[in-house]
Amino acid sequence: MKRITIALLGLLLLAGLTAVAQPKLTIWADDVGTPVFRDIAAGFTAVTGVEVEVVEIAFSDIRGQFNTAAPTGEGPDLLVGAHDWVGELVVNGLLDPIDLSARIDEFNPVAIDGFSYGGLLYGVPYGVENVALLYNKDLVPTPPATWDELMQIARDITDVEAGVYGYIVQNPDPFHWFPMLSACGGYIFGKNEDGSLNPCDVGLNDPGAVFGAILFDEMIEEGILANGVDWDTMTGVMFSGNGGMVISGPWLIGSLRDAGINYGVAPIPSFSCDDGTVGIARPFAGVRGVMLNSFSKNKTIATEFLLKYIATEETALELFALDPRPPALLSAFDQVKSDPDVATFGEVGQNAIPMPNIAEMSSVWGAWSDAQALIGNQETDPVMALIQATNQILEAIGCE
Amino acid sequence: MKRPGLASTLVKIVLLCLLDAVAVWGVIILGSRGSYALLGFLAVGTLLLNFVSLSKRAYPLRYLLPGLIFLFGMVVYPIVYTVYISTTNTQTGHILTKDQVVTQLESRTYQPPDGLHFASTVFQDEDGQLVVILSDDAGAMLVAEELEFLPLAADDPRLERDGEGRIVAVGDHVLLEGLAVFSVLSELETRRYTYGTTYLQLSGIEEFREVVPLYAFDEGRNVLVDLRSGVEYTPVEGTFTAPDGSVVEPGFRVNVGARNYTDILSDEGIRSDFVRVFTWTIIWALLSVVFSFALGLGLAMLLNDPYIRGRFFYRSVLIVPYAIPAFISALVWLGLFNTEAGAINRILQDLFGAAGKVPWLQDPIWAKAMLIFVNTWLTFPYMMIISLGALQSIPGGIYEAARIDGANGFQRLTRITLPLLLVSTAPLLIGSFAFTFNNFTVVFLMTGGRPPVLGAATPAGATDILISWTYRIAFQGVRGNQLALASAIAVIIFVIIATISAINFRFTKALEEVHRGV
Numbered sequence: 022m023k024r025i026t027i028a029l030l031g032l033l034l035l036a037g038l039t040a041v042a043q044p045k046l047t048i049w050a051d052d053v054g055t056p057v058f059r060d061i062a063a064g065f066t067a068v069t070g071v072e073v074e075v076v077e078i079a080f081s082d083i084r085g086q087f088n089t090a091a092p093t094g095e096g097p098d099l100l101v102g103a104h105d106w107v108g109e110l111v112v113n114g115l116l117d118p119i120d121l122s123a124r125i126d127e128f129n130p131v132a133i134d135g136f137s138y139g140g141l142l143y144g145v146p147y148g149v150e151n152v153a154l155l156y157n158k159d160l161v162p163t164p165p166a167t168w169d170e171l172m173q174i175a176r177d178i179t180d181v182e183a184g185v186y187g188y189i190v191q192n193p194d195p196f197h198w199f200p201m202l203s204a205c206g207g208y209i210f211g212k213n214e215d216g217s218l219n220p221c222d223v224g225l226n227d228p229g230a231v232f233g234a235i236l237f238d239e240m241i242e243e244g245i246l247a248n249g250v251d252w253d254t255m256t257g258v259m260f261s262g263n264g265g266m267v268i269s270g271p272w273l274i275g276s277l278r279d280a281g282i283n284y285g286v287a288p289i290p291s292f293s294c295d296d297g298t299v300g301i302a303r304p305f306a307g308v309r310g311v312m313l314n315s316f317s318k319n320k321t322i323a324t325e326f327l328l329k330y331i332a333t334e335e336t337a338l339e340l341f342a343l344d345p346r347p348p349a350l351l352s353a354f355d356q357v358k359s360d361p362d363v364a365t366f367g368e369v370g371q372n373a374i375p376m377p378n379i380a381e382m383s384s385v386w387g388a389w390s391d392a393q394a395l396i397g398n399q400e401t402d403p404v405m406a407l408i409q410a411t412n413q414i415l416e417a418i419g420c421e
Numbered sequence: 422m423k424r425p426g427l428a429s430t431l432v433k434i435v436l437l438c439l440l441d442a443v444a445v446w447g448v449i450i451l452g453s454r455g456s457y458a459l460l461g462f463l464a465v466g467t468l469l470l471n472f473v474s475l476s477k478r479a480y481p482l483r484y485l486l487p488g489l490i491f492l493f494g495m496v497v498y499p500i501v502y503t504v505y506i507s508t509t510n511t512q513t514g515h516i517l518t519k520d521q522v523v524t525q526l527e528s529r530t531y532q533p534p535d536g537l538h539f540a541s542t543v544f545q546d547e548d549g550q551l552v553v554i555l556s557d558d559a560g561a562m563l564v565a566e567e568l569e570f571l572p573l574a575a576d577d578p579r580l581e582r583d584g585e586g587r588i589v590a591v592g593d594h595v596l597l598e599g600l601a602v603f604s605v606l607s608e609l610e611t612r613r614y615t616y617g618t619t620y621l622q623l624s625g626i627e628e629f630r631e632v633v634p635l636y637a638f639d640e641g642r643n644v645l646v647d648l649r650s651g652v653e654y655t656p657v658e659g660t661f662t663a664p665d666g667s668v669v670e671p672g673f674r675v676n677v678g679a680r681n682y683t684d685i686l687s688d689e690g691i692r693s694d695f696v697r698v699f700t701w702t703i704i705w706a707l708l709s710v711v712f713s714f715a716l717g718l719g720l721a722m723l724l725n726d727p728y729i730r731g732r733f734f735y736r737s738v739l740i741v742p743y744a745i746p747a748f749i750s751a752l753v754w755l756g757l758f759n760t761e762a763g764a765i766n767r768i769l770q771d772l773f774g775a776a777g778k779v780p781w782l783q784d785p786i787w788a789k790a791m792l793i794f795v796n797t798w799l800t801f802p803y804m805m806i807i808s809l810g811a812l813q814s815i816p817g818g819i820y821e822a823a824r825i826d827g828a829n830g831f832q833r834l835t836r837i838t839l840p841l842l843l844v845s846t847a848p849l850l851i852g853s854f855a856f857t858f859n860n861f862t863v864v865f866l867m868t869g870g871r872p873p874v875l876g877a878a879t880p881a882g883a884t885d886i887l888i889s890w891t892y893r894i895a896f897q898g899v900r901g902n903q904l905a906l907a908s909a910i911a912v913i914i915f916v917i918i919a920t921i922s923a924i925n926f927r928f929t930k931a932l933e934e935v936h937r938g939v
Binding site for chain 1: 600606882
């Protein structure tokens with residue numbers, strides 16, 4: 022008798038589980054996306070009857086949790102993420118491409134480039150960000166136009182004893198170092214003929230990159246650039262008004278303003294390269310967007326929500342209001358570029374290159390950061406350090 | 422033995438019934454998901470639990486069982502799982518099963534730019550069966566009741582039209598409008614319809630397109646065929662590979678046997694990194710324990726001296742480092758040790774000028790010194806507490822006798838205190854060595870394994886200990902993570918720690934004999 026009861030109970034439960042077939046969208050978003058998507062989800066539910074659940078997850082946790090959850094079918098239909106996750110998620114088989122061909126011209130090409138992998142688009146971008154030169158107008162009245170001018174200003178006002186730094190930048194930190202390396206031709210991965218990235222063509226030992234590394238080494242040796250500066254040290258110096266100039270991104274603006282710093286945003290100074298040309302810094306662009314889970318059971322509905330509700334001007338402006346990341350949708354960007362800070366970041370961004378989105382990038386960060394540390398610590402000469410890093414990367418990736 | 426009362430028996434049976442009900446539910450869920458290993462574990466565990474609580478003979482087991490369950494769930498299962506992962510190729514690009522990958526590849530399609538496209542309307546009967554009608558720009562119509570589209574005449578007798586000529590029903594099937602359209606999309610998108618020799622598939626809310634499947638998997642020959650080029654891909658170590666070496670992503674998980682272990686042992690780069698990291702791990706664990714024990718014992722002996730006033734106060738204050746969570750104090754110390762702005766360098770610079778700017782985080786030797794200093798600070802209270810306890814157990818009479826025999830303070834320490842103290846503390850010292858050996862928190866939070874070492878083959882910095890090195894390999898690997906290789910290293914660490922524990926047990930036994938001798 023007892024057994025029959027238990028079996029019946031089990032069957033009832035099973036029936037209850039299978040009856041829930043009403044489509045429902047799940048979205049994983051960060052603290053910025055969550056309120057905005059909840060807002061627009063209400064309108065979507067009214068039109069389609071499809072319930073939308075927006076789950077808030079810390080941005081840095083989304084990637085790892087998605088990698089774990091998606092293969093078991095527990096993942097969301099859509100997720101907010103950065104463009105440089107695309108390579109890893111695609112080789113893991115967790116993303117489906119999105120057909121945006123009809124509206125491709127409406128978006129910043131750098132943003133589209135960032136989310137493209139193997140000729141397909143794996144995310145709809147909503148924000149692009151890159152670094153520029155931020156300066157404290159009280160210490161540096163006019164921003165430098167060339168790197169030589171920047172070094173002269175640093176020479177004039179740096180006073181380590183008093184804790185005053187003319188120019189400061191996070192290091193070792195390849196992201197903030199790349200503008201120096203790229204200005205005269207350094208690059209991370211070369212491109213194949215079809216435009217895709219070639220992991221076996223690493224340009225960290227390119228003469229242009231070596232030029233930037235030697236400059237970095239000389240600045241440290243001369244004592245006009247502090248070695249071993251983490252985020253906390255950099256912000257501590259800048260927020261106390263003791264920092265003249267810093268290469269950083271829009272994420273620093275809000276706190277600078279809160280700290281009462283009379284700041285300005287300027288393009289990254291130009292470099293005079295060894296071959297006599299003027300080198301324009303090409304910082305990394307980081308793109309945020311929304312991606313589609315390949316294990317989603319509601320791809321058509323998810324795509325509808327993504328293209329008709331998320332990829333709109335209103336949503337882009339709402340996201341911008343919460344987090345001043347220049348919108349990837351050009352019409353939305355045009356509306357906010359009256360803000361001079363946004364306009365300058367946008368101007369620098371025209372030369373930006375998306376951070377490589379192929380999975381092999383994972384082996385670059387560590388080796389590259391180590392190279393910068395070895396140069397900064399005055400342990401290895403710049404040429405040797407970059408050659409060593411390049412070899413280490415090529416060996417790890419398995420190139421000949 | 423007293424017979425249990427009716428009430429307690431009833432409570433027991435009700436609780437057992439609830440437990441069994443939950444277990445049966447769990448078994449059904451696991452079964453429907455195909456997790457048979459967990460299902461078996463749950464079933465066996467539940468049966469065992471029932472047997473133990475109902476059988477009189479198994480009465481003693483009732484006290485052991487909870488412990489055994491936790492032992493299995495939290496110790497044995499993770500170890501077995503780690504060993505299992507270390508024999509696979511689990512890493513970025515190889516996280517799905519072969520079935521998942523084949524399903525995904527077979528569902529991949531290509532939409533030819535000049536292919537057929539239609540507007541669609543969907544009809545549903547009371548049983549939920551769907552009928553789809555497609556119409557192209559020219560007005561020609563197709564209908565599908567099963568998975569095949571057939572031409573449909575405009576005057577087909579099954580069609581029912583409203584006043585405006587719109588089709589509102591096909592036989593028993595009624596037109597889906599408004600919200601209802603969305604309720605069937607997720608079911609429709611999984612269907613691949615045929616139309617003559619072409620395939621049609623849902624491509625938007627109300628549209629169908631001609632699609633061309635890209636891959637087909639031949640189960641019998643175990644090859645993946647690219648339907649457009651005809652190239653055949655065979656699975657090689659979890660990746661579909663063509664004869665010319667090109668591959669189809671994603672890859673899948675396969676068993677690779679002992680390959681990860683042979684990689685660690687045979688790869689020159691990995692091996693030299695392993696040896697370097699292992700050496701530093703031993704030094705780190707040994708020095709941390711020796712320094713913290715020396716400091717802890719010294720303070721304990723001071724506090725044990727009855728002539729010191731305010732012993733309770735000192736003891737309380739000295740335990741503070743132990744009471745603050747290690748990850749908070751590690752971060753505080755990191756700030757103090759900051760090369761540019763840290764308080765320690767500020768003080769040193771005031772004292773020694775420019776020479777006082779010590780590169781704590783940039784120079785390998787200083788970074789190691791800093792780590793050992795901080796870890797000593799974190800662990801000396803523990804050593805002090807155990808030494809305080811052990812000192813109490815040494816009879817005072819022995820010291821008196823030694824004093825009469827003319828032993829000085831140093832002799833009393835080395836001949837009496839230390840030998841007697843070590844009897845009870847040596848096992849704890851060995852335990853704390855094993856703990857420090859794997860003390861990930863301090864290393865990871867303070868230096869993250871840096872500063873880097875020139876020429877390292879893997880991400881192995883100067884202050885990386887085995888466990889932090891494993892972490893960096895696992896999550897900062899070539900293309901993302903390398904869980905399988907990291908698991909293999911974890912297993913090797915496990916073997917080392919197990920050996921230390923075995924020696925520990927031997928040593929404890931030996932000391933017990935010494936103690937008996939005394």
